Amino acid sequence: MATILTLAGDGIGPEIMTQAIDVLKAVNDKFSLDLTLESGLIGGVAIDATGEPLPDETLARARAADAVLLGAVGGPKWDAIERSKRPERGLLKIRGELGLFANLRVAKLYPQLANASSIKPEIISGLDLLIVRELTGGIYFGEPRGIRTLENGEQQGYNTMVYSTSEIQRIGKVAFELAKTRAQAAGTAAKVCSVDKANVLEVTELWKQTMIEMQQADYSAVALSHMYADNACMQLIKDPKQFDVMVTGNMFGDILSDEAAMLTGSIGMLPSASLDESGKGMYEPCHGSAPDIAGQDKANPLATILSVAMMLRYTFKQEEAAQAIEQAVSDVLDDGLRTLDILDSSEAGLKQVGCKEMGQAVLAKL
Amino acid sequence: MATILTLAGDGIGPEIMTQAIDVLKAVNDKFSLDLTLESGLIGGVAIDATGEPLPDETLARARAADAVLLGAVGGPKWDAIERSKRPERGLLKIRGELGLFANLRVAKLYPQLANASSIKPEIISGLDLLIVRELTGGIYFGEPRGIRTLENGEQQGYNTMVYSTSEIQRIGKVAFELAKTRAQAAGTAAKVCSVDKANVLEVTELWKQTMIEMQQADYSAVALSHMYADNACMQLIKDPKQFDVMVTGNMFGDILSDEAAMLTGSIGMLPSASLDESGKGMYEPCHGSAPDIAGQDKANPLATILSVAMMLRYTFKQEEAAQAIEQAVSDVLDDGLRTLDILDSSEAGLKQVGCKEMGQAVLAKL
Ligand SMILES: CC(C)[C@H](C(=O)O)[C@@H](O)C(=O)O
Ligand SMILES: CC(C)[C@H](C(=O)O)[C@@H](O)C(=O)O
Numbered sequence: 001m002a003t004i005l006t007l008a009g010d011g012i013g014p015e016i017m018t019q020a021i022d023v024l025k026a027v028n029d030k031f032s033l034d035l036t037l038e039s040g041l042i043g044g045v046a047i048d049a050t051g052e053p054l055p056d057e058t059l060a061r062a063r064a065a066d067a068v069l070l071g072a073v074g075g076p077k078w079d080a081i082e083r084s085k086r087p088e089r090g091l092l093k094i095r096g097e098l099g100l101f102a103n104l105r106v107a108k109l110y111p112q113l114a115n116a117s118s119i120k121p122e123i124i125s126g127l128d129l130l131i132v133r134e135l136t137g138g139i140y141f142g143e144p145r146g147i148r149t150l151e152n153g154e155q156q157g158y159n160t161m162v163y164s165t166s167e168i169q170r171i172g173k174v175a176f177e178l179a180k181t182r183a184q185a186a187g188t189a190a191k192v193c194s195v196d197k198a199n200v201l202e203v204t205e206l207w208k209q210t211m212i213e214m215q216q217a218d219y220s221a222v223a224l225s226h227m228y229a230d231n232a233c234m235q236l237i238k239d240p241k242q243f244d245v246m247v248t249g250n251m252f253g254d255i256l257s258d259e260a261a262m263l264t265g266s267i268g269m270l271p272s273a274s275l276d277e278s279g280k281g282m283y284e285p286c287h288g289s290a291p292d293i294a295g296q297d298k299a300n301p302l303a304t305i306l307s308v309a310m311m312l313r314y315t316f317k318q319e320e321a322a323q324a325i326e327q328a329v330s331d332v333l334d335d336g337l338r339t340l341d342i343l344d345s346s347e348a349g350l351k352q353v354g355c356k357e358m359g360q361a362v363l364a365k366l
Numbered sequence: 367m368a369t370i371l372t373l374a375g376d377g378i379g380p381e382i383m384t385q386a387i388d389v390l391k392a393v394n395d396k397f398s399l400d401l402t403l404e405s406g407l408i409g410g411v412a413i414d415a416t417g418e419p420l421p422d423e424t425l426a427r428a429r430a431a432d433a434v435l436l437g438a439v440g441g442p443k444w445d446a447i448e449r450s451k452r453p454e455r456g457l458l459k460i461r462g463e464l465g466l467f468a469n470l471r472v473a474k475l476y477p478q479l480a481n482a483s484s485i486k487p488e489i490i491s492g493l494d495l496l497i498v499r500e501l502t503g504g505i506y507f508g509e510p511r512g513i514r515t516l517e518n519g520e521q522q523g524y525n526t527m528v529y530s531t532s533e534i535q536r537i538g539k540v541a542f543e544l545a546k547t548r549a550q551a552a553g554t555a556a557k558v559c560s561v562d563k564a565n566v567l568e569v570t571e572l573w574k575q576t577m578i579e580m581q582q583a584d585y586s587a588v589a590l591s592h593m594y595a596d597n598a599c600m601q602l603i604k605d606p607k608q609f610d611v612m613v614t615g616n617m618f619g620d621i622l623s624d625e626a627a628m629l630t631g632s633i634g635m636l637p638s639a640s641l642d643e644s645g646k647g648m649y650e651p652c653h654g655s656a657p658d659i660a661g662q663d664k665a666n667p668l669a670t671i672l673s674v675a676m677m678l679r680y681t682f683k684q685e686e687a688a689q690a691i692e693q694a695v696s697d698v699l700d701d702g703l704r705t706l707d708i709l710d711s712s713e714a715g716l717k718q719v720g721c722k723e724m725g726q727a728v729l730a731k732l
Contacts, residue, residue, distance in 0.1 A: 120486060159568055201523075237625065259600060267600070
């Protein structure tokens, strides 16, 4: 028996989580997975209830659980709160406390949604790229940090971008190993592109150097390339299919994974996994809490449902159940069901549905 | 009489500079501008000649000059040199020493080149956006920085992202003022989007707060919005025309300005200006030194030629001469002349030309 903690969070979080839980329960029964579900508070709702974006109780239960499924956190309601208590801090804290250093974000084009992208079809058709983002280090967690008053009376804000060799090796290993697995599955040659700004930042010079040493020592079968972050941002637009696995630090990974997601035109479709050293993980959609459409049954639940599939694959090694969910999602797209964010009004034969109808359609396919 | 220091630099730098100088001399004569040209060393060629990427002599002459025209720096030949002596350090040093804190990069779509982009035409047609990047602060220049050995024997790299209120105000003012000027010229409402990561980084929280205060105190006629860097990177792909002026720090500006340039599909066309508080400036193409095609007469000289136009406009207030160059560039595009980087092989009636032929064609139009 294993336990999953669900944290719906804010904005559209509760609606998409409801659909994902229905799907999770269905595969639990169908594949006799013996999973138990619990729920907890994080983000703005946790602030409202307890004053803390990540209450101790949630953290304790997350530690005890075998996996965490997260909706989304944040919204204008909590924007004016003192920095250390904001919803996002809850997200950062749970990542840090659980040691979820490896964030995997897949930017995959669903052929049914090819038109939703602002990129020309020939540039992105067949796109399937994995961004491995370091998630518990770098400038997100570096000390010292803060805002201070200088001698001349003006204020100064400061943050520290920092990585040690072992932190880089840990995330590098994840990238190299996944590149091998992906290459094997696809029958292609394994390759990793490491993104840095080594021409300016010493911290990323160490990053680059460490990647080179790892490749030479342990991963000579994987082709390693390097790209500056500014160029990577351009190349993702120019020719995203040149990449297979990209690995980078927390800040560049935040930016590049969102960019890669947007290339597909359907960020409402993309799941993510954040793993610790034992493979335990937190799973969440790549999109945010979308407060503007919260509670209106407009949200796309598919990224959260696909996050369930990722969870079954990575944490519970239930490949068959994972694929069943992915197939069901593909089937509802084939049937022409679309939430607003992925609706192409110029295409005939599509049916606009709400969050609930989309979730229940996936359920029916299972 | 005014003096311009030209620094051709490395890679394709010398070829594109030769063409830009020809154009500069031609407008100098035609408009009786009384400009004197000098040349100097920077980057790899300076390392080869003097051991320093920015020799004291170059710096002294740059200080004495009224404007600097730069080609590009860097290349694999100098990659193995010790960090503090690499070509890029020369570029960073001249920016810092001359106090060129305001980097202006225009991402403008040339209608003749609309097909060169990987973005769908309807998303980018008419695109004309200005990115104002802070260029002498932030994590590029922050101290402490380096790579140290920790007590446990492993290495740690670190950099510091830092901004003070006055640095933010200085660049904010440039953005607000330019937004007003652009809006006036276009007959539209002035707007600025400030890009930060205030939900994670204290330094950008100060950034955001300072922008808000400036807008309230002095720029109530300019609409100010805020966007997180990850979202900005997505929105640039989804709907770039929502922006007019974007303002951000050194690191985010590096990434976003390259992304915006790539949207147009023709980074070989885009000039940039880096200005100090008096309006004195250094002008350079947005593209790099492209060592792979250096010396082969394949480079596109138009970004450097358009940088000359920017120089005449911003530093010398010679709007007429600036427009003459811009018109000449537009004319050669109308004639179907294309360097390799902007050649669309599916389009009829185009003629592929080299760097020299392109430069001389612009000259002939003047
Ligand atoms: C909400 C925010 C703190 C977070 C981040 O920057 O990591 C988000 O953008 C993400 O990518 O998960
Ligand atoms: C060459 C490099 C140091 C430079 C930068 O990062 O500023 C370049 O990318 C640029 O944008 O001008």
